[in-house]
Amino acid sequence: MLKQQHLVSVAVMLLLAMVLFNLPEQVAIRIKAGIGGLFLPLFGLAAAGQTVVDSGVSATVSRRVLLRELANTRAENQQLAVRAMQGEEALRENERLRQLLGWQKQSPWNIKLARVIARDTAAWWRTLRIDLGTRDGVRSGLPVLVREGLIGKTGDVTLTTSEVILIGDPNCRVAVLVRETGEMGVLLGMSEGVFDHRLVDLSHLPRNSSVKPGQTVYTSGLGGVFPAGLPVGAIVDSRSVGYGLYTEARVRLAADISKTREVAVLFP
Amino acid sequence: MKEILINNALTFLLLLTAFVGVFLQAAWDFPRNLLGVPLNLLPPLMVFAAFRTGVTTISLLAGLGGLFTDALSANPLGVSMLPLLWVGLAIHHWRELILQEFAYARFIVGLIASAAVPLLTLMIIMTLGKRTLAGWAFVWQWVIMALTGGLLTPLSFWLLDGAAGRLVPSPVIRPSFRPDREIKRGRY
Numbered sequence: 001m002l003k004q005q006h007l008v009s010v011a012v013m014l015l016l017a018m019v020l021f022n023l024p025e026q027v028a029i030r031i032k033a034g035i036g037g038l039f040l041p042l043f044g045l046a047a048a049g050q051t052v053v054d055s056g057v058s059a060t061v062s063r064r065v066l067l068r069e070l071a072n073t074r075a076e077n078q079q080l081a082v083r084a085m086q087g088e089e090a091l092r093e094n095e096r097l098r099q100l101l102g103w104q105k106q107s108p109w110n111i112k113l114a115r116v117i118a119r120d121t122a123a124w125w126r127t128l129r130i131d132l133g134t135r136d137g138v139r140s141g142l143p144v145l146v147r148e149g150l151i152g153k154t155g156d157v158t159l160t161t162s163e164v165i166l167i168g169d170p171n172c173r174v175a176v177l178v179r180e181t182g183e184m185g186v187l188l189g190m191s192e193g194v195f196d197h198r199l200v201d202l203s204h205l206p207r208n209s210s211v212k213p214g215q216t217v218y219t220s221g222l223g224g225v226f227p228a229g230l231p232v233g234a235i236v237d238s239r240s241v242g243y244g245l246y247t248e249a250r251v252r253l254a255a256d257i258s259k260t261r262e263v264a265v266l267f268p
Numbered sequence: 269m270k271e272i273l274i275n276n277a278l279t280f281l282l283l284l285t286a287f288v289g290v291f292l293q294a295a296w297d298f299p300r301n302l303l304g305v306p307l308n309l310l311p312p313l314m315v316f317a318a319f320r321t322g323v324t325t326i327s328l329l330a331g332l333g334g335l336f337t338d339a340l341s342a343n344p345l346g347v348s349m350l351p352l353l354w355v356g357l358a359i360h361h362w363r364e365l366i367l368q369e370f371a372y373a374r375f376i377v378g379l380i381a382s383a384a385v386p387l388l389t390l391m392i393i394m395t396l397g398k399r400t401l402a403g404w405a406f407v408w409q410w411v412i413m414a415l416t417g418g419l420l421t422p423l424s425f426w427l428l429d430g431a432a433g434r435l436v437p438s439p440v441i442r443p444s445f446r447p448d449r450e451i452k453r454g455r456y
Binding site for chain 2: 003005006009010012013014016017020021023028031032033035036038039042043046117118119120121122123124125126127129155163165168169170171189190197258259
């Protein structure tokens with residue numbers, strides 16, 4: 001027999017849960033942002049602690065190592081400068097050809113760097129939180145990437161932080177292209193029954209698909225969220241599904257999200 | 269006033285621990301990278317609350333702890349509250365039948381609580397019509413979550429009992445010896 005106090009507490013919590021479940025989405029996001037804001041001092045403290053640790057580590061690095069790093073960075077900088085010049089020339093040529101064909105002009109994307117401050121507290125979502133918000137111009141649906149490739153898109157945005165929905169989450173579908181074959185498909189979610197968090201399913205490939213392991217996967221630009229040409233990963237294997245109606249492949253993501261500390265948000 | 273403060277010290281301590289625990293769950297990458305799943309500290313805390321406190325504290329911990337968890341997650345707001353409450357009330361209801369002073373009993377109760385909370389949360393999320401990542405690979409994560417929760421439960425008892433002992437002064441125990449009632453015996 002349950003005591004009256006138990007029943008009252010269950011009733012109050014059920015009522016509260018019902019109210020929260022039926023809130024309009026925008027109101028729920030604002031309440032979440034409000035509660036999440038309570039954690040901001042702790043996130044700030046953690047970031048400050050990390051900075052102190054990083055500066056402590058930097059202080060102990062010997063001068064010889066620093067000089068070697070500097071020489072490497074200079075050499076890399078030279079190479080990148082040459083590549084940037086080549087890229088700019090290709091861009092100018094592309095714009096000239098577009099003008100000749102009467103195609104719409106493409107505007108370049110801007111990048112803002114952000115620090116990862118938290119990851120999802122639940123195991124059944126793939127999201128993380130970054131320290132850029134509406135005050136930095138972030139809005140929902142912007143592509144987020146790291147050096148190795150695309151990792152996801154922005155979700156709910158608050159004044160100072162944004163949620164990033166990672167590739168593999170059911171709420172982040174990416175239209176992609178296999179570069180070697182030109183076949184298009186959609187990245188749906190995590191592969192079933194595997195322990196590798198970098199494997200995702202590529203679906204909607206044609207029935208007679210010729211994708212092979214090792215072929216590279218890029219964003220196709222379809223869908224309007226992600227610009228074309230961002231690296232995503234490589235094909236691991238493929239299989240025929242739906243009684244041979246279409247092909248599905250597994251893709252190993254280029255970016256290891258578990259080690260990601262800094263990301264870049266693309267602004268149109 | 270002082271009495272109220274002392275009585276509420278344990279509740280305050282539990283809520284503060286839940287707040288810091290949820291923050292660590294989101295911000296501390298080491299256990300997540302090591303085990304493949306985030307550590308969930310709320311079920312062990314709920315086991316402690318169910319054994320040591322009353323229904324009000326259990327409800328507060330479930331409500332606030334659940335909201336803290338959902339605020340730093342893609343969960344719909346409020347889904348983590350009810351599983352915590354159900355588990356807390358169930359343990360509180362049968363607390364006198366459980367050998368709560370033994371570490372292995374705490375481990376078993378913590379294991380069951382840590383296994384039940386994610387399953388119940390997932391059930392509510394699916395009832396709300398949301399698609400999640402939970403598939404066959406989740407079974408492994410669920411086992412790890414249950415085991416780590418079980419291991420963290422005796423540890424949380426040890427830590428919180430120690431902290432509560434410092435916050436809440438123990439009552440003065442009067443000795444049973446009274447000199448006016450001493451029986452003086454003669455030779456026979």
